[in-house]
Amino acid sequence: MQEMGVKVMNPVIFHECPKWAALSLPPKITKKSQYPSPKFFMSSTHLHFHTKEAGNVNKKTLGSGPAAPRSRPRYYKEESDNVDEIFKSMEDWATHNILPLLKPAKDCWQPQDFLPDPSSPGDGFYDQIKQLQARTKDIPDDYFVVLVGNMITEEALPSYHSRLNSTRIFHDNTGIDTSPWAVWARGWSAEENRHGDLLNKYLYLSARVDMKQVETTIQYLIATGLDVGISSNPYVWTIYTSFQERATAICHGNTAKMAMLHGEAKLAQICGIISSDEKRHAGAYTKMAGKLFELDPNEMLLAFAYMMRRKISMPAHLMYDGHDHHLFHHFSSVASRIGVYTASEYRGILEHFLGRWNVEKLAGLSSEGREAQEYVCGLPRIIRKLEERAKSKAEEAPPVPFSWIFHRKV
Numbered sequence: 001m002q003e004m005g006v007k008v009m010n011p012v013i014f015h016e017c018p019k020w021a022a023l024s025l026p027p028k029i030t031k032k033s034q035y036p037s038p039k040f041f042m043s044s045t046h047l048h049f050h051t052k053e054a055g056n057v058n059k060k061t062l063g064s065g066p067a068a069p070r071s072r073p074r075y076y077k078e079e080s081d082n083v084d085e086i087f088k089s090m091e092d093w094a095t096h097n098i099l100p101l102l103k104p105a106k107d108c109w110q111p112q113d114f115l116p117d118p119s120s121p122g123d124g125f126y127d128q129i130k131q132l133q134a135r136t137k138d139i140p141d142d143y144f145v146v147l148v149g150n151m152i153t154e155e156a157l158p159s160y161h162s163r164l165n166s167t168r169i170f171h172d173n174t175g176i177d178t179s180p181w182a183v184w185a186r187g188w189s190a191e192e193n194r195h196g197d198l199l200n201k202y203l204y205l206s207a208r209v210d211m212k213q214v215e216t217t218i219q220y221l222i223a224t225g226l227d228v229g230i231s232s233n234p235y236v237w238t239i240y241t242s243f244q245e246r247a248t249a250i251c252h253g254n255t256a257k258m259a260m261l262h263g264e265a266k267l268a269q270i271c272g273i274i275s276s277d278e279k280r281h282a283g284a285y286t287k288m289a290g291k292l293f294e295l296d297p298n299e300m301l302l303a304f305a306y307m308m309r310r311k312i313s314m315p316a317h318l319m320y321d322g323h324d325h326h327l328f329h330h331f332s333s334v335a336s337r338i339g340v341y342t343a344s345e346y347r348g349i350l351e352h353f354l355g356r357w358n359v360e361k362l363a364g365l366s367s368e369g370r371e372a373q374e375y376v377c378g379l380p381r382i383i384r385k386l387e388e389r390a391k392s393k394a395e396e397a398p399p400v401p402f403s404w405i406f407h408r409k410v
Helices: 059-064 083-089 091-097 124-136 141-155 157-165 180-206 211-224 234-261 265-295 297-310 327-337 343-356 367-396
Strands: 011-014 039-042
Touching: 083 091, 083 234, 083 265, 091 180, 091 265, 124 180, 124 265, 141 180, 141 211, 141 234, 141 327, 157 180, 157 211, 180 211, 180 265, 234 265, 234 297, 234 343, 265 297, 265 343, 297 367, 327 367, 343 367
Parallel strands: none
Antiparallel strands: 011 039
């Protein structure tokens, strides 16, 4: 998902965010103070940025329950002045360009297509389970840590749909609204729902993980909620979801490749088909953002710079299992170390969007817009210089116990 979505990573970039953190870049502030240089730390298989002030969870709260959400940033305004008109003008375009990216249920894969068949005659079902367990027996623990983290992120889908529905543009007033934005939100959630279901059942049947601890983590995460620092501004939402879905597609794609290397072709197929969904969803959000860049380039550039300056937090960054107060950080470190999501991939995503949205060539901007443009276009060069440092931090991280794999250290 991890859309929204969920949907999991590795070294992360933390941008030091000014305390005034506004979507619009305030005038008369030097570039140095407006756009501090990014610093690399570890993250999860989902891209994660945060500030020192906002990134740490309340340990006392964690001691007795889920992580405390970070304080909300201050926005200079919730949305562009003409956002309603712009999205209204896009409805016919969305109907013909976004909704076709959803697949009818009859044409979709379902979790049971990839799992042992309980209706198999005789002992067929149990034989299939034994075969699955035999194939996963020698897969390393670190791989399962990442696979569990990915699954937990997908399972928090109720929070993602609720958060998307809280925005005015995507809000579904009746629950069955026919606007293309409401239809997309419901259809996206329906497709995403299969991801957590499939990974959850596979992990349960593998007998390689402590399912009670996994389930506890899921409950904590959903109960804690979702705060990725993007308020209800639909411009910021399209930037965030484009990044998040593409990052998730890469993460699942890399777990598919690793499953194949470990000799588990069925798991590779599972992760690969989920990655394919995420890539299609990323394409939809990328198209939405691209259209907005055409219609309101200045505001979209400010939104883009805001997200890159403040952070792109993955939906599972508040995960907690009742034991580890820094679970997301530790999970991210493992994902980074085994190569599920690295700084190089993050830079690649950023470069992809800079090119796809033609950011460097946008014209007719305000002074703040031009400053934002200069900032985001210069980030890949800065990130490239920090990639080796991020890789070293991941490799040097000490092993820690994970309750998901019966408290063994990874």
